[in-house]
Amino acid sequence: MKYSYLSHLECPKCSSIYSAEEVQQLCQCGSPLLAKYRLDEVKTNIKREDLQRREKSLWRYHELLPVHTIENVITLGEGYTPLVTVPKIGAKYGIDDLYIKDEGIIPTGSFKARGAAVGVSKAKELGVKTLAMPTNGNAGGAWSLYSAKAGIESFIVMPKEAPAITRVEVHISGSHLYLINGLISDAGKVVAHLVKEKGFYDVSTLKEPYRIEGKKTMGYEIAEQMDWKLPDVILYPTGGGVGIIGIYKALLELKELGWINEEKLPRLVAVQAEGCAPIVKAWEEGKMESEFWENSETNAFGINVPKAIGDFLVLQAIRETGGCAISVSEESIKNSQQEVASLEGNFICPEGAATFAAAKILRENNWIKPNETVVCLNTGQGIKYPESFEVESAVLEKGEAIIL
Amino acid sequence: MKYSYLSHLECPKCSSIYSAEEVQQLCQCGSPLLAKYRLDEVKTNIKREDLQRREKSLWRYHELLPVHTIENVITLGEGYTPLVTVPKIGAKYGIDDLYIKDEGIIPTGSFKARGAAVGVSKAKELGVKTLAMPTNGNAGGAWSLYSAKAGIESFIVMPKEAPAITRVEVHISGSHLYLINGLISDAGKVVAHLVKEKGFYDVSTLKEPYRIEGKKTMGYEIAEQMDWKLPDVILYPTGGGVGIIGIYKALLELKELGWINEEKLPRLVAVQAEGCAPIVKAWEEGKMESEFWENSETNAFGINVPKAIGDFLVLQAIRETGGCAISVSEESIKNSQQEVASLEGNFICPEGAATFAAAKILRENNWIKPNETVVCLNTGQGIKYPESFEVESAVLEKGEAIIL
Numbered sequence: 023m024k025y026s027y028l029s030h031l032e033c034p035k036c037s038s039i040y041s042a043e044e045v046q047q048l049c050q051c052g053s054p055l056l057a058k059y060r061l062d063e064v065k066t067n068i069k070r071e072d073l074q075r076r077e078k079s080l081w082r083y084h085e086l087l088p089v090h091t092i093e094n095v096i097t098l099g100e101g102y103t104p105l106v107t108v109p110k111i112g113a114k115y116g117i118d119d120l121y122i123k124d125e126g127i128i129p130t131g132s133f134k135a136r137g138a139a140v141g142v143s144k145a146k147e148l149g150v151k152t153l154a155m156p157t158n159g160n161a162g163g164a165w166s167l168y169s170a171k172a173g174i175e176s177f178i179v180m181p182k183e184a185p186a187i188t189r190v191e192v193h194i195s196g197s198h199l200y201l202i203n204g205l206i207s208d209a210g211k212v213v214a215h216l217v218k219e220k221g222f223y224d225v226s227t228l229k230e231p232y233r234i235e236g237k238k239t240m241g242y243e244i245a246e247q248m249d250w251k252l253p254d255v256i257l258y259p260t261g262g263g264v265g266i267i268g269i270y271k272a273l274l275e276l277k278e279l280g281w282i283n284e285e286k287l288p289r290l291v292a293v294q295a296e297g298c299a300p301i302v303k304a305w306e307e308g309k310m311e312s313e314f315w316e317n318s319e320t321n322a323f324g325i326n327v328p329k330a331i332g333d334f335l336v337l338q339a340i341r342e343t344g345g346c347a348i349s350v351s352e353e354s355i356k357n358s359q360q361e362v363a364s365l366e367g368n369f370i371c372p373e374g375a376a377t378f379a380a381a382k383i384l385r386e387n388n389w390i391k392p393n394e395t396v397v398c399l400n401t402g403q404g405i406k407y408p409e410s411f412e413v414e415s416a417v418l419e420k421g422e423a424i425i426l
Numbered sequence: 427m428k429y430s431y432l433s434h435l436e437c438p439k440c441s442s443i444y445s446a447e448e449v450q451q452l453c454q455c456g457s458p459l460l461a462k463y464r465l466d467e468v469k470t471n472i473k474r475e476d477l478q479r480r481e482k483s484l485w486r487y488h489e490l491l492p493v494h495t496i497e498n499v500i501t502l503g504e505g506y507t508p509l510v511t512v513p514k515i516g517a518k519y520g521i522d523d524l525y526i527k528d529e530g531i532i533p534t535g536s537f538k539a540r541g542a543a544v545g546v547s548k549a550k551e552l553g554v555k556t557l558a559m560p561t562n563g564n565a566g567g568a569w570s571l572y573s574a575k576a577g578i579e580s581f582i583v584m585p586k587e588a589p590a591i592t593r594v595e596v597h598i599s600g601s602h603l604y605l606i607n608g609l610i611s612d613a614g615k616v617v618a619h620l621v622k623e624k625g626f627y628d629v630s631t632l633k634e635p636y637r638i639e640g641k642k643t644m645g646y647e648i649a650e651q652m653d654w655k656l657p658d659v660i661l662y663p664t665g666g667g668v669g670i671i672g673i674y675k676a677l678l679e680l681k682e683l684g685w686i687n688e689e690k691l692p693r694l695v696a697v698q699a700e701g702c703a704p705i706v707k708a709w710e711e712g713k714m715e716s717e718f719w720e721n722s723e724t725n726a727f728g729i730n731v732p733k734a735i736g737d738f739l740v741l742q743a744i745r746e747t748g749g750c751a752i753s754v755s756e757e758s759i760k761n762s763q764q765e766v767a768s769l770e771g772n773f774i775c776p777e778g779a780a781t782f783a784a785a786k787i788l789r790e791n792n793w794i795k796p797n798e799t800v801v802c803l804n805t806g807q808g809i810k811y812p813e814s815f816e817v818e819s820a821v822l823e824k825g826e827a828i829i830l
Contacts, residue, residue, distance in 0.1 A: 078482040078506055098771055099508020099531060102482055106503050110575075127503055127533055130773065131809050163773075171514075171771030177828070182821055187809045193817040194808070196768035204824040216828050364600040367502055367575030369534065369567075404598070405535050405591045405810055413597040417586055420608040424581070424620050 027064050028088045031055040031231050034335060042088065045148050047229050054228035054332055056271065057088050057235050061278045070281045073246060078102040080136055080239040086275060087140055088235050094147040096172045098129035100139045101239055105247040105397070110365040115382050119395040121253070122368055123244060126403035130164045130191060132324075132371075133240070133401045137264060138164035140236030145223060146172045153177070153223040154216050156209030158261065158324050159184030160402060162199075163191030165225060170195040177216060179209040184323060187406050205318065207328055227262035228332045234268045241272025244397060245282055253288050254394035255384075257377035259401055260292040260301055260347070261327035263336035270339035288397075290345040292336055293380040295320035295352065300329060301336055305347035310334055321410065322355055322372035324401060346389065354379035359404065371407055374400025431468050432492045435459040435635050438739060446492065449552050451633050458632035458736055460675065461492050461639050465682045474685040477650060482506040484540055484643040490679060491544055492639050498551040500576045502533035504543045505643055509651040509801070514769040519786050523799040525657070526772055527648060530807035534568045534595060536728075536775075537644070537805045541668060542568035544640030545629060550576045557581070557627040558620050560613030562665065562728050563588030564806060566603075567595030569629060574599040581620060583613040588727060591810050609722065611732055631666035632736045638672045645676025648801060649686055657692050658798035659788075661781035663805055664696035664705055664751070665731035667740035674743035692801075694749040696740055697784040699724035699756065704733060705740055709751035714738055725814065726759055726776035728805060750793065758783035763808065775811055778804025 031040040035053035040046050042057060049055050064085050076082035080101025089095055104124045112120035125133035142165065145153060154177040155165055162178040169176040178192045182201040192199040202209050210226055217224040224230065245252060252273075258266040270290060276282045292301050298318035304311060315328040330336065340347055359375035362368050370378075377398040384390045404410070418424070435444040439457035444450050446461060453459050468489050480486035484505025493499055508528045516524035529537035546569065549557060558581040559569055566582040573580040582596045586605040596603040606613050614630055621628040628634065649656060656677075662670040674694060680686045696705050702722035708715060719732040734740065744751055763779035766772050774782075781802040788794045808814070822828070 075478050079508070096771070097508075097510065099510050099528060104483070104501075104503020104533075106501065124503060124533070126535075127531060129508075129528070129531055129771075131530075131535060131807055167767065167771040167773060169771075170768050179822070179828070187812045189817045189819065190812055190815045191773055191809070193819075194764055194767040194773055194815060195771065199817065199819045200822055200828055201819050202822045202824070202826075208824045212822060212826070212828060216830075219827075220830065360598055363571065363598040364574050367500070367533075367571040367573075367599065369571060369595055369598055403535055403807075403809070405595065405807070408591045408594055408812065411594045411597060413593045413603065415593065415597075415603045415605050418583070418604055418606045418616060420606070420612045422606075422616070423623075424583070424604055424616060426620075426624065 023067060025084055025092055026087060026090045027060040027085050028090065029058045029060050032058050045150065045223060046231060047224055055231040057231055059086055061275060065279050070250065080139065080236065083239055083242050088232050089140070089143045089147055094143050096143045096146060096168050097139055098135070100129050100135040102243060103127045105244060108362065108366045111362060111378065115385050116392055117381065117385055117390060117396050118393050120381070121397045123240065123397050123399045124368060125399065125401050126370065130160070130167060131403035131406050132160035132164060133265065134161040134164035136236035136239060137161065137233035138168040141225060141230060141233040142168040142172050142174065144232040145174060150174055150223045153225045154213045155225045156206050156213045158206050158326060159188030160324055160406065163188040166192040166195040166197035169197065177222065179212050181205055181209060185406050205326065205328060227264055234264050234271065237265045238268030238272040240265060240399065241269035242276065245276055250282055252282060252284055253397045255291060255390055255396045256288045256399065257291040257293055257380050257397070258399050259322065259325050259373040259376045260294055260336060261325035262330045263292065263301065263332050266290055266292055266339055267332055267335040270343065287343045290340050290343045291380060291384070292340055292347040293376045294347065294349045295322050295325055295355065295376060296349045297352065298326050298328060299349035301333060302347040302349045304333065304337060305340065310337060321352055322376050324373045325376065348380045348383065350376050350379040350383065368400065369404035370400040371402040371404050372410065374398070374402065427471055429488055429496055430491060430494045431464040431489050432494065433462045433464050436462050449554065449627060450635060451628055459635040461635055463490055465679060469683050474654065484543065484640065487643055487646050492636050493544070493547045493551055495551070498547050500547045500550060500572050501543055502539070504533050504539040506647060507531045509648060512766065512770045515766060515782065519789050520796055521785065521789055521794060521800050522797050524785070525801045527644065527801050527803045528772060529803065529805050530774065534571060535807035535810050536564035536568060537669065538565040538568035540640035540643060541565065541637035542572040542640070545634060545637040546572040546576050546578065548636040549578060549627060554578055554627045557629045558617045559629045560610050560617045562610050562730060563592030564728055564810065567592040570596045570599040570601035573601065581626065583616050585609055585613060589810050609730065609732060631668055638668050638675065641669045642672030642676040644669060644803065645673035646680065649680055654686055656686060656688055657801045659695060659794055659800045660692045660803065661695040661697055661784050661801070662803050663726065663729050663777040663780045664698055664740060665729035666734045667696065667705065667736050670694055670696055670743055671736055671739045674747065691747045694744050694747045695784060695788070696744055696751040697780045698751065698753045699726050699729055699759065699780060700753045701756065702730050702732060703753035705737060706751040706753045708737065708741060709744065714741060725756055726780050728777045729780065752784045752787065754780050754783040754787065772804065773808035774804040775806040775808050776814065778802070778806065
């Protein structure tokens with residue numbers, strides 16, 4: 023019994039094959055590479071019921087993850103996050119079975135921990151000493167902390183507008199932090215230059231093949247937590263899109279394993295902000311790729327990604343599942359954030375709130391039917407965005423009483 | 427098979443018995459009340475192996491929790507937090523088997539979620555409409571969010587120096603927030619007055635009997651996650667002390683159930699800050715209760731509690747387990763926080779860092795032996811304290827390169 027059934031890397035664009043036993047970045051054709059597993063062997067050796075007694079982390083799926091030996095696993099206990107019903111929001115929106123997959127309940131308070139855990143573990147296994155990445159904040163926090171645990175040096179470049187707490191995460195981990203007066207795309211150029219000059223491992227979104235393997239486990243978990251019966255719709259806040267690509271990859275793998283037997287996969291929905299909606303524009307225009315979105319802006323900072331390198335994979339995932347792409351207003355994001363907290367107790371991040379705003383619209387225009395099972399994916403803790411809300415409050419002096 | 431085997435409430439001081447089927451606060455003698463279960467029936471009906479397939483939350487122990495019907499359970503998926511080895515810190519301190527129980531990986535990013543989940547669920551079951559509490563911040567955030575989910579109105583009073591993000595948690599949940607120019611003890615007086623005037627449910631630390639039932643599940647989890655073999659030492663950052671009292675209660679219950687068979691329970695260590703160490707002072711003086719600590723001050727804000735109502739129970743727990751109480755300096759707290767993040771990747775809160783600082787000292791003076799198994803309990807996410815670290819960083823302009 024092997025710990026991992028990783029086989030090789032494959033280009034989804036030109037079908038080139040690469041070895042997974044040495045460091046790889048993009049395919050020579052410019053596309054991201056995807057990890058392939060010996061799924062037939064997994065099917066023979068593991069049954070989905072075997073998972074039940076395993077640890078409550080994403081490493082319960084280790085046969086389907088790219089790390090060959092457990093000694094290389096760098097873990098802070100990430101994954102197997104709560105999937106919880108939100109009946110009051112469901113009633114308000116007119117959706118009978120509405121769930122939140124709450125990725126705030128994870129190390130670093132953001133789903134970026136999944137990609138970092140698997141990506142850093144594999145980097146360690148491949149002998150990487152130094153890595154570099156551009157980030158909108160949360161990924162930088164996660165990768166710097168996991169790199170610290172792995173003993174890998176890291177260089178992190180983020181927009182100076184990124185959530186302030188993520189700077190502290192990078193700083194306290196001992197990583198090298200650089201702010202940039204620009205967007206993640208500008209940070210990406212800085213990293214590309216640094217990587218070229220110094221030969222560091224480039225862990226930009228989808229430029230290394232393993233972050234997505236961490237993210238795909240969200241798909242496994244949704245299936246397992248629903249007792250292998252899939253929801254009808256999954257809504258995902260889409261910046262770089264690794265999560266939605268990963269969830270789709272996971273569902274296809276589960277299908278091949280025979281662990282899910284429904285013909286119809288969940289309809290995957292890419293949710294963006296009106297101020298940065300390149301995927302939505304491409305979707306509406308029926309295109310296979312997106313164009314760079316000029317002057318992008320949104321308070322849902324994690325999805326301020328003007329051009330995603332995996333855009334064609336995101337569009338493919340929503341097309342092939344009968345999903346869609348939709349953008350939502352800043353006001354609706356803020357309203358949803360407030361609504362979910364005050365009715366359901368989840369203090370979600372703006373990116374996660376965007377999926378609720380989208381679910382509301384999609385129900386209103388009947389794209390979502392009332393009796394469908396719907397999962398909104400919240401990608402992080404609201405507490406990472408203290409600047410989102412101004413709180414005014416009375417200040418009492420000692421001995422003063424509350425008068426109602 | 428009952429969902430809960432709750433029997434009644436009992437005073438640990440004067441042994442008075444109270445019904446658990448109606449709202450109770452303190453015993454008439456002034457002591458907190460503790461929940462008692464029909465452990466003989468639990469022993470007959472449930473085996474510890476039955477837990478393995480259960481959900482990854484503290485509700486896996488529902489027979490030993492006070493909520494009678496699952497419909498009253500208010501959950502955001504709290505509990506079953508990671509118990510992870512920290513070998514690099516262990517090597518640095520000279521402790522072979524050092525673990526972190528990471529309570530940051532929980533809704534609201536603080537272990538206060540445990541008490542809130544169980545406390546609010548039971549309040550709902552008892553028909554409570556409005557509750558009030560003083561807090562150092564994190565408990566207020568947790569109780570207001572869980573109350574929001576339960577549809578219970580809440581009044582939260584916290585020092586204006588409490589972590590700012592906790593105000594946002596209270597605000598966004600729709601709770602009533604009051605700041606006070608003073609300490610939690612001053613906030614407590616405000617709440618006591620409000621409760622007396624309005625008849626609200628007082629959920630101050632240990633003034634209602636069920637918060638501790640949520641907190642005790644940390645003890646169950648440490649035992650279960652270690653395959654029912656207990657560690658030698660558990661270090662706990664002690665403010666109100668509910669967690670350490672709860673862990674001790676849990677261990678005694680497990681012993682009675684026969685789920686743990688070691689004669690020797692872990693030595694429980696109450697860790698405080700030098701600027702607020704009433705329990706340590708009482709411990710060193712061999713007293714049964716602590717005295718009010720004047721002009722208390724510490725950056726580990728959650729343990730700035732000058733006089734805990736359950737102090738005698740904390741002292742009892744450490745005395746009966748052969749534990750101790752120890753205070754640590756602000757500098758050592760900050761150092762440990764940095765050390766744990768940069769070596770192990772856990773961005774822990776100052777309160778949690780205090781337990782590492784204490785473990786270091788206790789190993790140095792050989793109170794902890796090198797081959798002992800030690801658990802440091804981190805009570806929350808470092809990200810809730812953005813003000814803890816000032817981060818200086820170069821700001822690049824677009825097109826500018828990193829020069830190494």
